[in-house]
Amino acid sequence: MENKTNGMAVGSLVLGILGILCSFFSFLGAVAYLVGIILGIIGLILGISAKKQQPCGMATAGIVLSIIAIVLCAISLVACVACVACVGGIASEM
């Protein structure tokens, strides 16, 4: 059980770091941000599960890094208008 929890904490930490790295890959376009959000979400769930099962610093670090990754990636991407504009553009071409 202990190994499983530690594994989840390590996984959360790694995914959080990867998610943050994705937020710096702006040259790859929006796909990098999207991947960063997905990694952050998985890292967050793993980190919370690890912390609830066996509280440890690594799980806390994983949760914090995953949240930072989600925030950094989402802040650049989540726009209420982007897609509406895109569809509006299609409609106006008619």
Add this chain to the structure above:
Amino acid sequence: MLPFIEIGGRQFPMYSLCILLGIAGGLVVSAMRAPKRGFLREDAVFSGCYACIGLMIGGKILYLLTILPTLWNHRDQITEPLELIQDLLLGGFVFYGGLCGALAGILLYARQFHLDAFRLLDLLTPVIPLVHAVGRVGCFCAGCCYGRPVDPPFGVYFEASLTAPHDMALFPVQLLESALNLLLFGILLFLGRKPRKKGTLLGLYLSLYAVLRFGLEFLRYDAERGSFLFLSTSQWISLFLLPVGLWLFFLREDAALFYKMNFEGKKNTSVN
């Protein structure tokens, strides 16, 4: 208004900044209320994180569902499908989808960690209108979800908006909805000071918001919301949510029992 803001030489959408600000505020309020309601602060924050994940997924799924008919009708004009898929995944959310996703996320958290789902929902419910209120300010800044054309001073020109028409003054229905949500937040916070029966706050919120949203939809002018027959998608969902909310509010013990019998995990280690 102000769709983007420049911080450190980089442009950020005001919409996402407002949403994140609302979520941060909501998590703080939840964490502050948690100990008095028999929950750990970390449970309030973590279940809030699950709710946020559900909010993103649910809001996106409902958005894709509402926009699907438009895409299907204009499928011949789609020349770059990959770019369109990317845009669809990144932009656009529908609140009701987000609400359902957030509630599902909270229920999932309660089930996973054997907490009292209805009490957890009542802990987090007052935060929903707070996040929504701040998010609507973001909509106002972005110029989306706008209202019907009216003359100034009641109308506003969204000159910098990517979606709103620039040549007419539009009613800032986003700000009205934001103010009403803040009022709802205040009411729920006030009623939530004392212990209530399970599901009371959630039922009250769902009922009141369904009524508010049904009325506010008549003031909206953005055509991309999706509609069926003579009502918009959100109005149909409001019609469905109102009885659910009333059921939770008036028959809350039945609702709690129904949930317990059908969905709750075997073990319950909640502090309640």
